[in-house]
Amino acid sequence: xxxxxxxxxxxxxxxxxxxxxxxxxxxxxxxxxxxxxxxxxxxxxxxxxxxxxxxxxxxxxxxxxxxxxxxxxxxxxxxxxxxxxxxxxxxxxxxxxxxxxxxxxxxxxxxxxxxxxx
Amino acid sequence: xxxxxxxxxxxxxxxxxxxxxxxxxxxxxxxxxxxxxxxxxxxxxxxxxxxxxxxxxxxxxxxxxxxxxxxxxxxxxxxxxxxxxxxxxxxxxxxxxxxxxxxxxxxxxxxx
Numbered sequence: 001x002x003x004x005x006x007x008x009x010x011x012x013x014x015x016x017x018x019x020x021x022x023x024x025x026x027x028x029x030x031x032x033x034x035x036x037x038x039x040x041x042x043x044x045x046x047x048x049x050x051x052x053x054x055x056x057x058x059x060x061x062x063x064x065x066x067x068x069x070x071x072x073x074x075x076x077x078x079x080x081x082x083x084x085x086x087x088x089x090x091x092x093x094x095x096x097x098x099x100x101x102x103x104x105x106x107x108x109x110x111x112x113x114x115x116x117x118x
Numbered sequence: 119x120x121x122x123x124x125x126x127x128x129x130x131x132x133x134x135x136x137x138x139x140x141x142x143x144x145x146x147x148x149x150x151x152x153x154x155x156x157x158x159x160x161x162x163x164x165x166x167x168x169x170x171x172x173x174x175x176x177x178x179x180x181x182x183x184x185x186x187x188x189x190x191x192x193x194x195x196x197x198x199x200x201x202x203x204x205x206x207x208x209x210x211x212x213x214x215x216x217x218x219x220x221x222x223x224x225x226x227x228x229x230x
Binding site: 111 | 162
């Protein structure tokens with residue numbers, strides 16, 4: 001199946017700093033990628049839909065000025081957590097669908113990035 | 119997308135079949151049943167999906183009732199590495215910009 005990677009796999013930062021997380025589709029082009037956040041012992045929560053060449057679409061309650069999404073190319077989307085605070089500590093996961101894989105195929109997920117804000 | 123209901127947790131002995139149920143009584147005719155799993159601290163992994171017929175692949179089998187209001191994911195010979203949270207998701211066939219929406223899933227513990 002298609003492969004989605006994320007970098008870094010984990011990051012620790014000080015409160016008030018910004019952190020960038022990269023999501024790459026390694027062997028396919030993705031016009032759309034999705035960003036999720038997962039707190040301990042909870043399910044994945046969709047944060048935003050990242051569209052190549054246009055603005056991201058954010059879910060209700062997600063601050064677009066705090067979570068900056070840039071879909072720079074067909075294989076790369078970045079999520080920047082600006083002015084991070086301890087409550088932003090979470091597991092961030094991206095996903096993408098390979099449009100060439102079939103009409104009802106699965107969505108592929110990255111391995112996740114664990115962010116810890118001190 | 120139709121709502122799904124899954125038991126919060128289940129145990130299974132290693133080597134035995136794990137049968138994970140999912141209720142989706144409001145499923146529409148054009149909605150598929152998808153199963154994903156998430157091993158601790160990893161991204162979700164696709165397992166299987168189906169519309170009406172039962173499906174089988176190298177990972178699991180999916181049994182969908184005739185009225186499509188419920189389904190069961192079967193891991194035929196569970197191993198310790200199958201310990202994970204299993205998510206049942208009902209949705210129409212995906213287009214490029216429709217995300218998966220996750221419920222709470224079932225936490226499966228495979229016990230030696």
